[in-house]
Amino acid sequence: MKKLYSSQRTRWLYIISIIFLCLMTIGLWRSSQLLEKPKIDEEQKPIAITLSSGAIEPIPLVRKLDERKVDLGRNLFNEPKLSKDNTISCASCHHLDAGGADPKRFSLGINDAVGVVNTPTVFNSEFNFKMHWSGVVTTLEEQIDKPVYSERVMASSWPEIVSKLQKLPEYTSVFAKIYPDGLNSDNIKNAIATYERSLYTPNARFDRFLRGEQNALTEEEKEGYRRFKAYGCVSCHQGINIGANLFQNFGLFGNYFEDRGNITKADLGRFNVTGNEEDRYKFRVSSLRNIEKTPPYFHDGTAETLEEAVMLMGKYQLGRQLSDQDIELIVKFLKTLTGEYQGKPL
Ligand code: HEC
Ligand code: HEC
Incomplete structure (x- = not known):
């Protein structure tokens, strides 16, 4: 010592x-x-990712949800009484047979009011870190206030909706069975959000590939994925939804909005939420799941085809002129991101 x-x-x-x-x-x-990482699904078993992708995760195969709430939520999602004049339901714009989105550039709401941004899909929306192009709300429950109150969408209010539904025994009895406090706005939102959580699309060929099925993709699709990573698409489009987990400027290289012309308020993106100058033209990076099913593309719905969208992404987000072959291969890869809903391909 x-x-x-x-x-x-x-x-x-x-x-x-x-x-x-x-x-x-x-x-x-x-x-x-x-x-x-926080677990999205309690039931989810650890997933062995065999490739060095790291950044993209498959959707869990099974989500445990209260089926009674899912059924009630489905009815409410398709219920036009949610709108002031009983004409518009959530399903009027979110078509499950059109990838959960609207094939129109801008959807029509109450009294044929034209929307200001393209309607995004409701599929897999639970996996978005925030909702809407500008990320103005975070949870599915909060989101529902937006269409309900918007003058362009449903132009209604919770007191109005609750009083209309209270006259319908098919609703009051079901609410009473599921919720101790019966029919009210919180429980309506809970049921709709639970239904939306059931709209997940697992088992895309790419997810099967991530889980180790080497033959789930063709050589061309694998090459498309390689370029998607090599060119840097994956630096923005990543995570479980292959997007929708961060905000980015639209037009990092060149000025997308000046080139397109007619700049609208909706083009200001996240700036409309925060008022911060640095958020001007910033948007939530889009999810690329089921992307082949949801044209037209971008918040302004200007890109009619996936090829056009990929070309513009190369130009404005990567400062790169993609060759026709690049575009073709990347689009082939993107088409492997189409999943299944209730066991059937979307
Ligand atoms: C008139 C068409 C229309 C109707 C009716 C409508 N929506 Fe939407 N929905 C949209 C548009 C447009 C957006 C994007 C708004 C934005 O980003 O500013 C959107 C966004 C969403 C999102 C967020 C998706 C994402 O990727 O961020 C969800 C979830 C959603 N809607 C659910 C619903 C529900 C539930 C209802 C019914 C209560 C409903 N919508 C009614 C057009 C509509
Ligand atoms: C710097 C971040 C960034 C990079 C890199 C990037 N993207 Fe995007 N991507 C975005 C943003 C932000 C949006 C939403 C733009 C909008 O509509 O306002 C988007 C939208 C898209 C859309 C349209 C989605 C829809 O539902 O309308 C596609 C398709 C797409 N990107 C594919 C790609 C591909 C392929 C690449 C690589 C060539 C790529 N992106 C690179 C940020 C990026």
Whole structure:
């Protein structure tokens, strides 16, 4: 002992290195905690991703949901009484047989009011980090207030809706069975959101590939995926929804909006939510799941085909002129992102 502590200096060095080691251990422990991703599904088993994709995750095969709420939510989703004049339901714009979106550039709401942005899909919306092109709301429940109150969409209110539905025993009896406090706006929202959570589309060929089925993709589709990664599409389109987990400027290279012309308020994107100058023209990166099923593309619905959308992404988001072959291969890859709803391809 005497030898070890023979000089004051060695003693201090010894103490300092112990403190340093402790700090390192705490740091490592904390970063391992941060890396642990929140589980989307309690039932989900750990998924072995065989490829070095890392950034893209498959959709869980099964979600456990209360089927009574799903059924009630489905009826409410298709219920025109949610709108002021009983003409518009959620399904008027979100067509499940058109990828959960609207084939029109802009949907028509109450009194044929024309929308200001293209209608996105309701499929897999639970996996979006925020809702709407501008990310103005976070949860599915909160989102429902938007169409209900919007003058262009349903022009209604919860008191109006609740009083209309209260006259219908087919609703009041079902609500009473499922919810202790019966029919009210919170429970309507809960039922619709639960139905929306049932609109997930697992088992896309690409997900099967991620799960290790090498033959789920053709060589051309694999090459398309390789280019999607190599050119940097994956730096924005990533995560479980292959997008919809971050905001980015539309027009990082060149000015998309000036080139297109007629700039509208909706084009200001996230700026409309925050008022921050840096959010002007910023949008939620779109999910690319089932993308072949939801033309036209972009918030302004200007790109009619997937080829055009990919070409414009290359130009304005990557500053790269993609060759015809690049576009063809990437589109082939994108078409492998189409999943199944209730066991059938979308
Ligand atoms: C008139 C057409 C129309 C109707 C009716 C409508 N929506 Fe939408 N929906 C849209 C549009 C347009 C957006 C995008 C709005 C935006 O980004 O500003 C949207 C966005 C959404 C989103 C977010 C999707 C995403 O990717 O961010 C969900 C979820 C949704 N709607 C569900 C519903 C529900 C539930 C109802 C019924 C209560 C409904 N919608 C009624 C047109 C409609
Ligand atoms: C810097 C981020 C970024 C990069 C890189 C990027 N994107 Fe996008 N992508 C976005 C944003 C943001 C949107 C939404 C734009 C809008 O409509 O306002 C989008 C939209 C899309 C859409 C239309 C989605 C829809 O539902 O309308 C497609 C298709 C697409 N991207 C494919 C690609 C491909 C393929 C690449 C690579 C060639 C790519 N993106 C690179 C950010 C990016």
